Amino acid sequence: MKKLGTLVIALVLLAFGACNNSGSKEKFLPPSTGGINSLMVVMDTELWRGPVGEKIRDEFAAQIIGLPQIEPKFTITQVPPKVFKGTTTHSRSLLYVEQDSTSLAHIKDDAYSKPQKVAVVTGPTQEILIKNLDSLADRAIKEFKANEIAEAQRRFKRSLSKDKALDEELGIHLNVPSLYKVGRREGDFVWMDIQIPKGTMNIIAYEMPWDYFSNDSTFVEDIVRMRDSIGQKYIPGPYENTYMITEKAFAPYVFPAEIGGKKAAEVKGVWEIHGYPMAGPFLTYIINDKENNRKVVIEGFTFAPSEAKRDYMFELEAILKTIAFNPSSSAD
Numbered sequence: 001m002k003k004l005g006t007l008v009i010a011l012v013l014l015a016f017g018a019c020n021n022s023g024s025k026e027k028f029l030p031p032s033t034g035g036i037n038s039l040m041v042v043m044d045t046e047l048w049r050g051p052v053g054e055k056i057r058d059e060f061a062a063q064i065i066g067l068p069q070i071e072p073k074f075t076i077t078q079v080p081p082k083v084f085k086g087t088t089t090h091s092r093s094l095l096y097v098e099q100d101s102t103s104l105a106h107i108k109d110d111a112y113s114k115p116q117k118v119a120v121v122t123g124p125t126q127e128i129l130i131k132n133l134d135s136l137a138d139r140a141i142k143e144f145k146a147n148e149i150a151e152a153q154r155r156f157k158r159s160l161s162k163d164k165a166l167d168e169e170l171g172i173h174l175n176v177p178s179l180y181k182v183g184r185r186e187g188d189f190v191w192m193d194i195q196i197p198k199g200t201m202n203i204i205a206y207e208m209p210w211d212y213f214s215n216d217s218t219f220v221e222d223i224v225r226m227r228d229s230i231g232q233k234y235i236p237g238p239y240e241n242t243y244m245i246t247e248k249a250f251a252p253y254v255f256p257a258e259i260g261g262k263k264a265a266e267v268k269g270v271w272e273i274h275g276y277p278m279a280g281p282f283l284t285y286i287i288n289d290k291e292n293n294r295k296v297v298i299e300g301f302t303f304a305p306s307e308a309k310r311d312y313m314f315e316l317e318a319i320l321k322t323i324a325f326n327p328s329s330s331a332d
Helices: 006-020 045-049 051-060 086-090 126-156 165-170 216-234 310-320
Strands: 038-042 075-079 093-099 104-109 117-123 181-186 189-196 199-209 243-246 253-259 262-274 276-289 294-303
Touching: 038 051, 045 051, 051 075, 051 093, 051 126, 093 126, 104 126, 117 126, 126 310, 165 181, 165 189, 165 199, 189 216, 199 216, 199 276, 199 310, 216 243, 216 253, 216 262, 216 276, 216 294, 253 276, 276 310, 294 310
Parallel strands: 038 075, 038 093, 093 117
Antiparallel strands: 104 117, 181 189, 189 199, 199 294, 243 262, 253 262, 262 276, 276 294
């Protein structure tokens, strides 16, 4: 069995070097590379084909909830350690797994490029490798995703919309790419969208009374009622008496969240058109804006029939997570 791998040694040296040379000039690192939501897995191919690889696929390529079809959290590319050199080391998200005498599970920032997250897992047996992967997976996925969100935001900041509809109607600001256009603006409701090859990506924003959700036991039902009423009022389907509603067959998923420095609920699910066969995923944040005695609701939804939707929804999530509240947020 070989000793501690070259990548692990490099990471340890980097860590000690950072401590011992904190006053020295920062080392230049090339920009990281890779498509959004891509993950480079560096490990022996035999390990990849066995139970250790299966554990990685179970965790890092798990199905994303809230999408109408099966899509993985990350698109994984596996390479053996012998080809891990040159530009391959610049991948933005890296998982390095090695069977080694040392047992290790940690995450290193900016080891070979910047910004970069490198998760390192080692262990003397496959059983310990799987145990270490299990202990690190949730944190690694969270940090990989946060890094991907930041990268998506950096990319679309190059050209942002100058439209003031959200600021003027709701007292909020989003970093929205300039290709999104306001299609509807009325009664504290704003709808922006962009054409994509086979459909549209959409952002809507509106406000609700502070006490709209008065009972925790009916919270999910109240969310559906809210979304359906907004859909009926503002988001028509292709024909008369057709409009957006929450899919009836499945209740949406709801999670606690924090966004724009405020507590919120994150809602994921599938929308459909009442009276017409159209559907797609949505992501909603219901934000507690206590200072203005209201709930601010921002949502992204996609219509892209027969297309993968993970990356579309990821871009919308990245946009929504740029929300900032103006000093006098309430739209007077």
